[in-house]
Amino acid sequence: MLVQRPEHLERVYADREDNPEAKRLFGWLESQFKGTGVGFADMTALACALDLPIRCAPDWEFIDSVLGHSDGPGARHLRQVLADSFSEQARQRGVENTVVLSIAQAVLTRGMLKSAVGKATVAAEARAAAGSMPRGGLRDATAKARPLPAVGEEAAAAGAERLVTVTGRLRAPRDLSAIQARLVEAEALETGARQTAVLKDLAKLRPLPERPPAGVIAGEALWRDYVTYWERRFSELSGPDARTAGIRPPLAWESYRRFRTRFARAMKFQSDVSAMLQGEVEKPQGKRQLLHEMARPQIDENVGLAHEGSDTRTYVDQLAVDEATLENGAPRVEAFSTKQRDFTAMSDHDLRMQVEVDAREALRKYGGTVEIRRQGHPLFERRVTVTQVHVVYDESLVPQVPTLREEMKAIAGKQGVTLHFHHAR
């Protein structure tokens, strides 16, 4: 087919006026690119709404598989389709204009960029294979691409810079599907008030984009999200297997708002912890508190893990890998689970039980032998045994009772889990 054959793509593009088969094929491609743009815009909107520090990336794998390094008129046309559908959808979802523009630019210049990066990456991989340097992510390769006197150097350099700016409020590209999975998981566990499951009555409660409740501005992103969420849930509930699938009715607006606020705070806490771990990475090994066992740690967020004998994928908040052990049969891998659990109103007894439950849950979800499902991760598709599981609580929500804090650590320790208290400053 068209995949990995840019010359063929250009031929199809050129022939589309005269050849109905080529026209149909190109039309199909256009719709695929359009869909990719819309999907990417939705993810970006979600990231912005949650105020994630990272802006994510589109499905480069799909885009590159079709366009390769080509910069012919067909490839340019498809990039434009992608950028346009992205921009339109992102604006509709209320994404900031500057963000829309810079991402659209990155999409458009990606082809040229890719050709420059391609060379740098090949060279980097050759050196990595020779064992002389660690494999870096796109950011490393991109940074290295800049000084290369490669094809279209100036444009490539500008594109590289822009991409770094766009993806670059971050340390590593954040896996947005993981955030979505978590949002879904958190929504299912949400205990706030829900509306009726009786469709006839529920229909009467339909929220309208232009008629938000008092105190909410019509254009507010969260209200738009709520309307989208409500409509999706309504249509799921109307589906034939809603009952068997255990679909719950939508949250009432106030509960939804509280739920999203809490979720955003949890995400913020997670990125605080990531920043703290990143700070550790930059310290000499002897000065690190958490990553002292690692010679060259690399931290990634929301890494998907597959578990033996289970279809459920888990997403670990932070995964630390010691790059110095990558060539070993057993690389050193540490998993961090961050939790904003409010212990302040719990009895001593319940607090201890909760720590044990959390430790066991962290072991179940992130411990043992796992397969790493993050593309581009140095251990992608490798089965590894997690060396150490950590739980990080929000320090401000733990009672200031030294005995309790010490014992919490011991309880987790008896499960083999290391406990930390993090107070963001």
Add this chain to the structure above:
Amino acid sequence: MHADEWNAQDRFAFEILSPLNPFAQGLEALDEILDLVESTGREFRPKHMTLKRRLKYSRKVLRERLDEVTFRGSISFTLGCTHFRDSFFSVSSFLKTTEDAKFGLSLHVNPFAIFREPGKAEERALVLVKLARGFASRFPVSYGFAHSGTDFAMGSDPHLRDSFAPKQVYEAHWLNLYGPRMVEQIGRQRVLSTPAFLLEELPGGAVLFLTRPTPADFASEEARLAQARALVHLRPELKLEDVLAALRQRSLAFSPIEPDFDPDIADLLSLILQRSGLDRKRQDIERLNHYRPPPPSEWLPARDAPSPDVPDVAEAIRLYEYQYAEQLAALLHKEVPSVMDASPESLPQIDYFLWWRGWGPRLPEAERELLIQSLGAYLGMLLVHRLGGRWVPRRSPEEAAVIVGGRAWLPFLRARHHVQSRQAALDCSLTQLFRYAQRFLH
């Protein structure tokens, strides 16, 4: 303040670690453990048990439902004491194990004062001694202790947080239980000649000793002397006077002192003190007694205040009071319910909450701006409605003022200073500005 009230946060910690998991040979060991736990007498013996949920204590049910508390082969459950509501035993075989720590039996007593109760202290102390003896006569022991939890946490023994710490002498606690390996390492003769209130060789080669008749007076001069003597005997490289000085320093944490805070923010600082654990409470009071926040800088003489530059003054005030100040209620109503009353008494609570949770510096930028807006409007509204002030709305919120008496206060600017850092929430508290405004009114 009475010592028991001051020390209300202290817990009693007791744990025995075993190099053998009794459940490894089968569940017969469960009965032996329960025999021990039940032998602690009518006050301590279990009334409840927590499996998946809390149930009435029953051996039969426990045995039947043990799988509820088993995780990858490790078993862990708790048994609530009959007479003490927040006291319980914890029985657990560890998932992670080391050669000398595979199983632990612990007893958590809250509050510590249970061991100070007049007429009961000796009897209750004896329960613990019997429990330690009984355990050592049935199962091998590697290490055990019983002591004030806070004092323990302030010392150098890591066993409260880490059951796998090397088994060696760190401190002399009230009750000390050394396993045979440890005893051999120190030298049996040396261990047996430790100056102690009571010292016993137990079956299996373990040694138990008490520094004092009861755990109650661990911070007293006699107890510190006894602890120091025992410790330097077991660790001859230590000097008695050094050990004693460190122990006396620790004792200070348990003797009350009175706060003498800056009167403008005394209520705020008292709230902040809630975040000081007993181990730090005394030194925090000493520090806060010296703390005087800088006087508020967010004001102008009333005659220098600019005039309103907004097109519609009434509308601007409505925006401040009905929208911005309302936002604060929306943001904090759950965490600081008193914002709903819009009373000056809510200010220390708002300051405290924002200091404690560090929201200001932690919030994403957009939310932080929202917080500044709502804090400023809320403070301004109180100045207007409680002190008879007058709004001077400005296009730039930092210039918006409330004139009270001879001064024009800048509530939004204060709010911006407030959210810079956790320390700024104290240095630039809303509470202090309000009290100053109140004072300059007269």
